[in-house]
Amino acid sequence: MSESKRLAAEKAIEYVEDGMIVGVGTGSTVAYFIDALGRIGDRIKGAVSSSEQSTERLRGRGIEVLDLNATGPLSLYIDGADECDPHKRLIKGGGAALTREKIIAEASEKFVCIVDPSKRVDVLGRFPLPIEVIPMARSLVAREILALTGGQPVWRQGADGAPVVTDNGNWVLDIHNLSITDPVGLEQALNPIPGVVCVGLFARRPADVVIVGAEPPQVL
Ligand SMILES: O=C[C@H](O)[C@H](O)[C@H](O)COP(=O)(O)O
Numbered sequence: 001m002s003e004s005k006r007l008a009a010e011k012a013i014e015y016v017e018d019g020m021i022v023g024v025g026t027g028s029t030v031a032y033f034i035d036a037l038g039r040i041g042d043r044i045k046g047a048v049s050s051s052e053q054s055t056e057r058l059r060g061r062g063i064e065v066l067d068l069n070a071t072g073p074l075s076l077y078i079d080g081a082d083e084c085d086p087h088k089r090l091i092k093g094g095g096a097a098l099t100r101e102k103i104i105a106e107a108s109e110k111f112v113c114i115v116d117p118s119k120r121v122d123v124l125g126r127f128p129l130p131i132e133v134i135p136m137a138r139s140l141v142a143r144e145i146l147a148l149t150g151g152q153p154v155w156r157q158g159a160d161g162a163p164v165v166t167d168n169g170n171w172v173l174d175i176h177n178l179s180i181t182d183p184v185g186l187e188q189a190l191n192p193i194p195g196v197v198c199v200g201l202f203a204r205r206p207a208d209v210v211i212v213g214a215e216p217p218q219v220l
Pocket residue numbers: 025026027028029030079080081082091092093094095096097098101
């Protein structure tokens with residue numbers, strides 16, 4: 001899969017224009033993109049990063065990381081996904097970076113999503129849906145989601161058994177056993193639950209372009 005990820009990431013470089021500020025997502029596929037961006041770093045103004053992990057990698061490649069409040073709207077956002085359906089709607093957040101990713105996607109004119117072929121599905125939901133929650137609301141949100149969807153919420157924990165903490169200081173619930181036939185409706189239904197910070201469904205704002213890593217890459 002890593003070669004597919006690299007091929008998708010290399011293709012995405014074609015969307016980067018001179019003088020741009022590029023929105024940059026998070027994850028193993030984006031890591032290849034950051035490496036490729038580093039090669040043309042002198043041609044761009046900088047990047048807006050969706051996570052501490054990506055910020056570190058960008059800086060390590062000599063790319064200046066800018067504050068979204070200072071840059072205003074972006075022309076381009078490049079990010080990976082955990083699942084992608086035929087309408088370019090996505091599940092994201094496997095790396096717990098969903099909230100900042102969704103903010104940058106919303107602020108960007110074009111969202112180019114880079115995936116390996118295993119991420120493509122007909123119906124979203126095989127990958128457990130990540131939800132970032134305020135810690136004190138974890139049980140409340142879990143109960144409401146169970147009642148609303150029938151899906152099984154699981155509190156995300158690391159290998160050491162400690163809760164995974166997002167860059168925003170919150171926790172993540174992963175909702176198992178969903179078959180998401182109405183992604184926009186589900187995103188809208190889950191968003192207003194008190195304590196939900198972000199739902200890892202990118203349906204209201206899907207990707208504009210999906211690049212599937214292959215030889216040659218497929219552009220959808
Ligand atoms: O929180 C993480 C992000 O949404 C990632 O874009 C997503 O998990 C895909 O990551 P990867 O490219 O490592 O499969």
